[in-house]
Amino acid sequence: MTMVAEQAHAAKLTNAELVQPRRGLLRRYPLVAIGALLLLAVLVVTLCAPWLATHDPQEIDPLTRLRAPSAEHLLGTDALGRDVWSRALYGGRISLVVGLAVGLLASAVGLLVGLVSGYSRIADAILMRVMDGLMSIPAILLAIALMAVWRASMFTVVLAITVVEVPRVVRLVRGVVLSLREQTYIEAAVIAGTRPVRIMRKHILPNTLAPLIVQTTYICAAAMLIESILSFLGAGTPPEVPSWGNIMAEGRTYFQIAPWLILSPGLLLGLTVLAVNLVGDGLRGMLDPRLARRM
Amino acid sequence: MYGYVGRRILATLPVLAIVAIVIFAILHLSPGDPAAVIAGDQATPQQTAEIRSKLGLDRPLYEQFAVWLGSLLRGDLGVSIFSNQPVTRLLGQRLEPTISLTLTTTIVMVLLAVPIGVIAAWRAESWIDHAAMTLAVLGFSLPIFVVAYLLIYGLAMRLDVFPVQGYKPLSDGIGAWALHLVLPSLTLGLSFMALIARITRASVLEVLNQDYIRTARSKGLGTWQLLLHHALANAAVPIVTIIGVGVALLLGGVVVTESVFAIPGIGRLVVDAILTRDYPVIQGVLLIFSGIYVLLNLLVDVLYVVLDPRIRY
Numbered sequence: 001m002t003m004v005a006e007q008a009h010a011a012k013l014t015n016a017e018l019v020q021p022r023r024g025l026l027r028r029y030p031l032v033a034i035g036a037l038l039l040l041a042v043l044v045v046t047l048c049a050p051w052l053a054t055h056d057p058q059e060i061d062p063l064t065r066l067r068a069p070s071a072e073h074l075l076g077t078d079a080l081g082r083d084v085w086s087r088a089l090y091g092g093r094i095s096l097v098v099g100l101a102v103g104l105l106a107s108a109v110g111l112l113v114g115l116v117s118g119y120s121r122i123a124d125a126i127l128m129r130v131m132d133g134l135m136s137i138p139a140i141l142l143a144i145a146l147m148a149v150w151r152a153s154m155f156t157v158v159l160a161i162t163v164v165e166v167p168r169v170v171r172l173v174r175g176v177v178l179s180l181r182e183q184t185y186i187e188a189a190v191i192a193g194t195r196p197v198r199i200m201r202k203h204i205l206p207n208t209l210a211p212l213i214v215q216t217t218y219i220c221a222a223a224m225l226i227e228s229i230l231s232f233l234g235a236g237t238p239p240e241v242p243s244w245g246n247i248m249a250e251g252r253t254y255f256q257i258a259p260w261l262i263l264s265p266g267l268l269l270g271l272t273v274l275a276v277n278l279v280g281d282g283l284r285g286m287l288d289p290r291l292a293r294r295m
Numbered sequence: 296m297y298g299y300v301g302r303r304i305l306a307t308l309p310v311l312a313i314v315a316i317v318i319f320a321i322l323h324l325s326p327g328d329p330a331a332v333i334a335g336d337q338a339t340p341q342q343t344a345e346i347r348s349k350l351g352l353d354r355p356l357y358e359q360f361a362v363w364l365g366s367l368l369r370g371d372l373g374v375s376i377f378s379n380q381p382v383t384r385l386l387g388q389r390l391e392p393t394i395s396l397t398l399t400t401t402i403v404m405v406l407l408a409v410p411i412g413v414i415a416a417w418r419a420e421s422w423i424d425h426a427a428m429t430l431a432v433l434g435f436s437l438p439i440f441v442v443a444y445l446l447i448y449g450l451a452m453r454l455d456v457f458p459v460q461g462y463k464p465l466s467d468g469i470g471a472w473a474l475h476l477v478l479p480s481l482t483l484g485l486s487f488m489a490l491i492a493r494i495t496r497a498s499v500l501e502v503l504n505q506d507y508i509r510t511a512r513s514k515g516l517g518t519w520q521l522l523l524h525h526a527l528a529n530a531a532v533p534i535v536t537i538i539g540v541g542v543a544l545l546l547g548g549v550v551v552t553e554s555v556f557a558i559p560g561i562g563r564l565v566v567d568a569i570l571t572r573d574y575p576v577i578q579g580v581l582l583i584f585s586g587i588y589v590l591l592n593l594l595v596d597v598l599y600v601v602l603d604p605r606i607r608y
Contacts, residue, residue: 048502133313137585140547141565145577146317148569149325149332221436228438229551234568248440259448266441274436283431 017202030284035278042272046092055240057081057090068260075264078250081252087224087242094154094243095224095269101158102165102223103126107216110169111208115200116169128174131167139164143226147235157230161223172215176208195227210287215281221273228269242271303596307589314585315367318578319360333376346376350575364592372582373575377597382579386561392462393560395472396479396552397545404484405466405491405538413497413522421498427492434489439548442558445557450478460556478526483552486580494537498530531602539595544585 045052054072060080067077079148118128127203134142146160180186180203189199230236231245232252239246251261322329328564330347331338338346346355350373351362372382415424439443451459457478463471502508503526511525553562561580568576 110566129309129313132310133317135543136310136314137317137581138543138547138588138590140550141581141584144550144565144569145321145581146325148572148574148577149322149329167584225438229440231564231568232438232440233551255444255447256452259444259452262441262444263448265446266438270433270437270441273438274432277432277436 005246008016013191025086030282031278032282035275035280035282037200038271039279040277042092043096046089046096049086049087049093053083053086053089055086057086058083059083063118069264070257076258076260078258080256080259084247084261084264087247088244088268090273091242091244091247091265092242094237095227095245095272097228098154098158098161098237098243099220099224102161103216103220104166104168105162106165106219106223107212110166110215111173111212112164113166114170114173114208115204118174118181118204119196124174127170134163135171139222140226143230144235147230152236154237154241158228161226164226165219165222168219169212169215171210173208176211177204180204180207183232187267198248209261214226214280214287215285217276217283221276221280224269224276299600300597303593310589311586312604313337314589315364315582316360318581318585319363322574322578323356323359329574333572335572349374349376351428367582372579375568375573375576377576382575385564385575385576386579386583389559389561389564391464391560392558393549393553394481395462395465395476395563396558398482399476400487400545401538403480404488407528408488408491409495409527409534411488412492413499413527415492416499416503417518417522417528419496424496428496431489434485437485439486440555441553442485443478443552446478446481449557460555460557461554462560464516479552479556479558482555483545483548486548487544490541490544491534491537495530495534498533499526500521502526502529511595519541532599533601535595535598539592542591543588546588572596 010248019142033289054074060082061077062080064077065080069076078084078087080103137145142164143160146163149158150156150160153292170288186203187283189203194202227243228237228245231243232249234249236245239249248262251258255262307383322332325332328343328347330350330352333350334343334346351359363373370383372386374381375385378385398585411427415427418424436452447459450456457477461475465472468575499522508521508525508581511521550565552558553560554566557563561583565577565580566578567573585598
């Protein structure tokens with residue numbers, strides 16, 4: 001299927017070596033600079049939520065329901081009179097935590113499974129069929145089905161999105177391992193009697209790191225998007241958690257009279273995901289200039 | 296070639312089998328009692344017991360799987376817990392809007408994205424290229440429902456060009472049908488288009504650096520003929536591959552798009568099923584959509600041989 005293309009892609013990444021720091025790195029890769037700055041801004045703003053928030057995010061005020069954005073309420077108020085700006089600040093924390101948690105968890109599990117799969121032929125035959133099957137179910141639908149069975153919480157949301165993302169990491173890592181196995185220096189190490197675990201740690205793992213880091217950034221971005229979609233459809237974080245997806249889900253009914261309820265958290269989320277994607281594109285450029293020129 | 300096609304068809308069978316096992320396992324291997332999960336928190340013990348016996352959850356696991364797989368192979372997707380109707384009938388009722396939406400979106404977006412990608416590659420590093428690729432990155436970064444509401448806000452509420460939501464069947468006239476599909480299609484197709492445009496640009500760019508392109512140009516070939524017959528034809532395989540993979544984006548996006556635009560299709564069916572924990576319906580939609588995805592990618596694999604005579608397996 002797409003395996004050929006992905007293996008070719010992975011093989012190209014394999015040859016990438018970490019670029020030594022050079023002068024004008026940021027001028028050469030402006031995308032990383034822009035993305036990183038944006039991401040830093042989002043991080044600072046959400047971390048400083050207690051100081052930047054103008055109201056208590058949970059405070060209900062029936063007298064100021066569905067107010068348009070103003071000096072008092074920077075992004076307006078929701079149907080219960082809660083301040084959207086303050087809620088959005090705290091909501092950002094949840095998106096970022098989910099993105100980061102899924103990124104780390106999926107990469108760790110994917111790395112492990114991918115290494116095993118690339119190394120053992122029998123395990124490979126079984127594992128790759130399972131991964132093919134998982135990848136044949138559209139991502140959002142698979143996450144929805146898992147959340148329909150599991151009790152909604154931050155943890156289960158992270159777990160469901162991880163299940164969706166793991167096969168992508170496995171494919172990548174396996175591709176790298178398979179192409180490395182053909183390399184002369186690995187053969188030499190095998191002939192010299194180096195134990196497999198040591199070859200794995202000394203030769204294979206370092207080579208998978210560069211493409212894996214790039215993939216992890218993309219997974220973080222995808223995870224934040226899937227989390228918002230799950231919450232928006234009512235299958236994500238529990239409604240009392242003020243995640244961006246939940247704020248927008250509550251705004252659905254009032255969209256025609258209070259469009260800021262969806263548009264402002266939505267654009268914040270878009271900006272955050274954009275920042276992570278730019279960092280990913282930029283990192284890929286730094287780690288493999290040949291590939292980056294093509295994309 | 297027939298041998299290759301035959302082997303490819305055989306190779307999809309284990310994938311389909313794994314899909315079926317995964318979908319079965321999601322309900323049955325998750326922690327907790329599946330009957331209690333489906334019945335919900337407010338259910339009485341009697342209701343839970345009723346669901347358990349109705350779905351055969353009181354029987355051993357292997358027996359349940361055999362029965363489920365058997366009826367699946369006969370085309371029976373079970374009965375909805377919420378409406379007590381066969382899942383296949385529910386799916387059938389919702390088929391037209393979803394097919395209208397996905398088919399028009401696929402066709403329109405491919406027809407838009409491929410030329411954009413070709414032009415971006417041909418004029419690489421120009422403002423057209425930068426504009427197209429910026430749009431592509433944006434297309435990946437905005438959640439699909441935010442795109443939907445931005446379009447509704449701008450083109451339906453402010454400018455009043457398109458209806459805010461709803462669906463008109465084809466039998467109501469092609470004009471009304473098309474008018475109601477414009478915003479949903481744009482919403483659903485944006486990330487799909489971004490993906491195809493990016494890959495088209497990358498693969499055409501690579502072909503444009505080849506020697507035979509220089510030869511073609513130096514023998515005086517026109518730009519269009521060069522781009523279409525030489526560059527695009529040789530870049531076709533990765534483009535078709537990504538169209539096949541990208542269909543997963545469309546099938547997932549349908550769920551969100553139909554729900555925002557109140558389109559009574561299969562996507563909407565599954566969202567309603569989440570809220571009522573109607574697991575047989577969720578299972579049915581998952582099976583159908585995954586099946587479509589697997590079959591489309593089988594088609595893509597077969598198309599390789601047609602598109603690129605160099606490929607011989």
